[in-house]
Amino acid sequence: xxxxxxxxxxxxxxxxxxxxxxxxxxxxxxxxxxxxxxxxxxxxxxxxxxxxxxxxxxxxxxxxxxxxxxxxxxxxxxxxxxxxxxxxxxxxxxxxxxxxxxxxxxxxxxxxxxxxxxxxxxxxxxxxxxxxxxxxxxxxxxxxxxxxxxxxxxxxxxxxxxxxxxxxxxxxxxxxxxxxxxxxxxxxxxxxxxxxxxxxxxxxxxxxxxxxxxxxxxxxxxxxxxxxxxxxxxxxxxxxxxxxxxxxxxxxxxxxxxxxxxxxxxxxxxxxxxxxxxxxxxxxxxxxxxxxxxxxxxxxxxxxxxxxxxxxxxxxxxxxxxxxxxxxxxxxxxxxxxxxxxxxxxxxxxxxxxxxxxxxxxxxxxxxxxxxxxxxxxxxxxxxxxxxxxxxxxxxxxxxxxxxxxxxxxxxxxxxxxxxxxxxxxxxxxxxxxxxxxxxxxxxxxxxxxxxxxxxxxxxxxxxxxxxxxxxxxxxxxxxxxxxxxxxxxxxxxxxxxxxxxxxxxxxxxxxxxxxxxxxxxxxxxxxxxxxxxxxxxxxxxxxxxxxxxxxxxxxxxxxxx
Numbered sequence: 001x002x003x004x005x006x007x008x009x010x011x012x013x014x015x016x017x018x019x020x021x022x023x024x025x026x027x028x029x030x031x032x033x034x035x036x037x038x039x040x041x042x043x044x045x046x047x048x049x050x051x052x053x054x055x056x057x058x059x060x061x062x063x064x065x066x067x068x069x070x071x072x073x074x075x076x077x078x079x080x081x082x083x084x085x086x087x088x089x090x091x092x093x094x095x096x097x098x099x100x101x102x103x104x105x106x107x108x109x110x111x112x113x114x115x116x117x118x119x120x121x122x123x124x125x126x127x128x129x130x131x132x133x134x135x136x137x138x139x140x141x142x143x144x145x146x147x148x149x150x151x152x153x154x155x156x157x158x159x160x161x162x163x164x165x166x167x168x169x170x171x172x173x174x175x176x177x178x179x180x181x182x183x184x185x186x187x188x189x190x191x192x193x194x195x196x197x198x199x200x201x202x203x204x205x206x207x208x209x210x211x212x213x214x215x216x217x218x219x220x221x222x223x224x225x226x227x228x229x230x231x232x233x234x235x236x237x238x239x240x241x242x243x244x245x246x247x248x249x250x251x252x253x254x255x256x257x258x259x260x261x262x263x264x265x266x267x268x269x270x271x272x273x274x275x276x277x278x279x280x281x282x283x284x285x286x287x288x289x290x291x292x293x294x295x296x297x298x299x300x301x302x303x304x305x306x307x308x309x310x311x312x313x314x315x316x317x318x319x320x321x322x323x324x325x326x327x328x329x330x331x332x333x334x335x336x337x338x339x340x341x342x343x344x345x346x347x348x349x350x351x352x353x354x355x356x357x358x359x360x361x362x363x364x365x366x367x368x369x370x371x372x373x374x375x376x377x378x379x380x381x382x383x384x385x386x387x388x389x390x391x392x393x394x395x396x397x398x399x400x401x402x403x404x405x406x407x408x409x410x411x412x413x414x415x416x417x418x419x420x421x422x423x424x425x426x427x428x429x430x431x432x433x434x435x436x437x438x439x440x441x442x443x444x445x446x447x448x449x450x451x452x453x454x455x456x457x458x459x460x461x462x463x464x465x466x467x468x469x470x471x472x473x474x475x476x477x478x479x480x481x482x483x484x485x486x487x488x489x490x491x492x493x494x495x496x497x498x499x500x501x502x503x504x505x506x507x508x509x510x511x512x513x514x515x516x517x518x519x520x521x522x523x524x525x526x527x528x529x530x531x532x533x534x535x536x537x538x539x540x541x542x543x544x545x546x547x548x549x550x551x552x553x554x555x556x557x558x559x560x561x562x
Contacts, residue, residue: 007253008187009131010203014245015187016124016143019077021242022180023120024150025088025113025173026054026352027382030359030375031155032095032166039095040103044360044487044503048480051356053107055476057114061466064122073123074189080119081181085174087113092170113173120177121147122466125449127188129458136458137403137450138204141390144446145211148383148438152218152376156238159231203248208390214241215383222376322541325457331464336455339530341471344448346523347411349475350516351441355382356476357483357509358434364487364508365425377431378438385410385442389450402538403451408527410443415524418517425506455534479519483512 029051037047067076090109093099101109124143132139157176158168221234331337354361355378362371392406417433417440452468453461490507 006256007249010249010252011187011246012127012131013139013143013207014249015184016127017146017245018180018242019120019124019177019184020143021146021149021153023080023084023117023177024147024379025084025154025177026117027148027151027355027379028154028169028173028375029054029356030362031151031158031372032169033356033359034363034371035166036091036095039097040106042103043484045481045484046103047360048357048484050107050110051353052473052477052480053110054114054117055352055356056473057111057116058118058466058469058472060115061118061122061469062463064119065126065460065463065466068122068126072189073127074185076119077123077181077184077188080116080123081178082116083112083119084116084177087111087116088170088174092167092174095167095170116177118466118469125461125465129453129461133458135204135393136453137393138208138390140449140453141386141393141446142204142207142211144449145215145383145386145389145442147445148379148381148386148442149215149218151379152222152383153238155222155372155376155379156218156231156235160228160235163228163231203252204390207245207248208387210241210244211387212384214238215380215387217241218383219377219380222373222380322454322537325459326464327460328463328467331456331467336530336533337468339526339533340451340455341468343407343411343523343527343530344444344468345471345475346519346521347414347527348441348444348448349472350479350520350523351414351437351444352472353476353479353483354434354437354516355441356480360487360503361509362430364503364505365427365430366504367427367430370427374431374434378434381435381438382442382445385439385444386446388439389443389446402531402535403447403454404527404531404534404538407444407447407451408524408531410440410447411520411524411527413437413440415517415520418513418520421513422510422517454538479516482515483509486510486512 033047033051036050037044040046064076064080067079087109090099090101091106091113094101094106121144125140128139128143129136154169154172154176157172158166161168218238221238326334355375358374358378359371362368362374367374388410389406392401392403413436417436420429421433423429448468449461449465452465456464487503487508490503490505
């Protein structure tokens, strides 16, 4: 039986891809931060506060989840677009010296801009979860991965206009997301009926293959020096690659009408006799309350009373089943949540802070001309890290491994990268470390949404995930302040550049890298403990899934024989 509107859900996924691709505007902060510092005549500590203010917007991200409970998705989308328009717009007016604002108002505008990014993300999360219940993790990972190419895309757009003016990034950050929101409006303005849900993994394989090619294209384009004309040609190719995902909804639409025309009588007969297609039965099986009854073993958290230290620490009140809904109160009372929180804080967030300081790090190590290339490299590697988070879904039939285990593995490159930066300040080391941190943090950003949905329930994932990412402004403040204090302490090695004092030499960030290495190790330990506590819940969920699939196969085999 053909499900009407199946092509529309793929159109919605393409819309979330476009939104994510052009709203990761926080990733290009390093491209214009030096100019902003010079115009405002502020210290490194004050500049870092602007970066922190942008991340602080995520502390209000939970508001977007609440708004989505009461307002249509397109309304929340345009609220996000307007916040970004005014937040980045005022900063552009300041950096162009068109208006003069006190430092406090620049901080507020940065906060508003950061808040818009979080609202955009929440819109995409909710659209993916609602429209792809049987492939939620794949839809989320694919959509979120494109957020990692934003810096590379903006780098191409800026070079296409004026490669010598970094101030243009702020203008692009204000205008482009607003334009993309208008385009995406046509796909998301009408809600999709629940019956339009099916499972088509083959389409995801095509989309992910196309995403990999897009990422490689942007990585190569951003790693070579391009003049205005070559940059425009490269930008045209990038836009073409972003349009190509429309092939999937177009193909599905054609198949829908072809099947409707050729099989209409058969469909009517199946409907009248009460037959249900296997894909629909799989979806109904996942969504029916009976599933929760099968999974409900009583209390979802088990208080272990063993006397030994290991059991009390590792297994106390651990999660036993996946998908149980958690209110805010129950969420913050769970040890699993706080282990998860610390792993994100000391893993993914520290990678984001590194990217925000990449401009000053490159400048201090003597690679000022490489800032844009390094930012684009981080962005591209973050993109591939997000795509890698789909690995558990594609390998689960051959090698099942709890998603929290993949999270722990993904955090290993971050401390490795920081210890390399402690040992060497060469260009090769900086490039390799940037790539490793980009891959690691990208995986965390993408996988975290799926993990939140699995551990604490899909229906409140929008609110619960925004509670989780309150760690970003906290970590941004602490880690950036640490970096700024170390930077200012070594200002004796400074030179005057563009009217401001710039620290030069490895000492400017040596102690920072050492501290960041120790902090990232804490994140790795925390994620490992989370895996130990949740692996049984994942194994139990996988066994139940396998039993359900076996039952379905037996049912249809029996039906075919009859």
